[in-house]
Amino acid sequence: xxxxxxxxxxxxxxxxxxxxxxxxxxxxxxxxxxxxxxxxxxxxxxxxxxxxxxxxxxxxxxxxxxxxxxxxxxxxxxxxxxxxxxxxxxxxxxxxxxxxxxxxxxxxxxxxxxxxxxxxxxxxxxxxxxxxxxxxxxxxxxxxxxxxxx
Numbered sequence: 001x002x003x004x005x006x007x008x009x010x011x012x013x014x015x016x017x018x019x020x021x022x023x024x025x026x027x028x029x030x031x032x033x034x035x036x037x038x039x040x041x042x043x044x045x046x047x048x049x050x051x052x053x054x055x056x057x058x059x060x061x062x063x064x065x066x067x068x069x070x071x072x073x074x075x076x077x078x079x080x081x082x083x084x085x086x087x088x089x090x091x092x093x094x095x096x097x098x099x100x101x102x103x104x105x106x107x108x109x110x111x112x113x114x115x116x117x118x119x120x121x122x123x124x125x126x127x128x129x130x131x132x133x134x135x136x137x138x139x140x141x142x143x144x145x146x147x148x149x150x
Contacts (some may be wrong), residue, residue: 004097006038007045008086008105012113014050015082025054053089060085063092063135067128079114080122087126092135099130 010032017028029050033043053060061073064084073081087106090097103126110118129135 003039003041004045005105005108006036007042007049008109009112010036010038010042010046011049011053011086012079012082012109014046015053015085016078018054019078019082025051048094049086049089052093053085056089056093057085060088060092063129064088064125067125067132067135077114077118080110080118083109083114083118083122084125087122088129091126091130099126103127103130 014025014029014032017023017031018025021028023031029047033046061081064081065071065073068076073084076084083106086109087102090102090105091099094102103123106122106126107119110122
């Protein structure tokens with residue numbers, strides 16, 4: 001399994017814990033990371049994603065809701081909303097992850113951790129976010145829409 005794929009899975013678990021417990025972000029992430037043996041790069045990327053998402057959660061949730069017709073983030077399953085947060089964060093804030101990769105990885109997380117229908121739901125929302133130039137303050141639309149390898 002690729003380092004970033006594993007890191008996304010760990011991040012999902014930590015975000016899930018954060019949503020369902022009253023633990024601090026640090027406790028939730030440390031509990032998940034301490035339960036898994038992985039290379040240092042996996043932990044570093046998981047921390048980058050997790051703390052970035054925690055910091056931008058309100059903004060990410062507003063963007064997700066604006067692209068999810070008739071859905072609020074609170075109505076979404078805990079797993080789906082956190083997969084969407086991971087995908088949206090990568091699309092909007094991680095320069096070296098092409099948007100197609102972020103979407104594909106989010107769909108794969110949905111296949112592993114959510115329902116059969118979640119992949120299509122997540123794909124549609126993230127694709128809409130990736131193609132919306134107003135979705136991010138910091139992203140450059142041409143970078144987000146660049147083909148893989150550019």
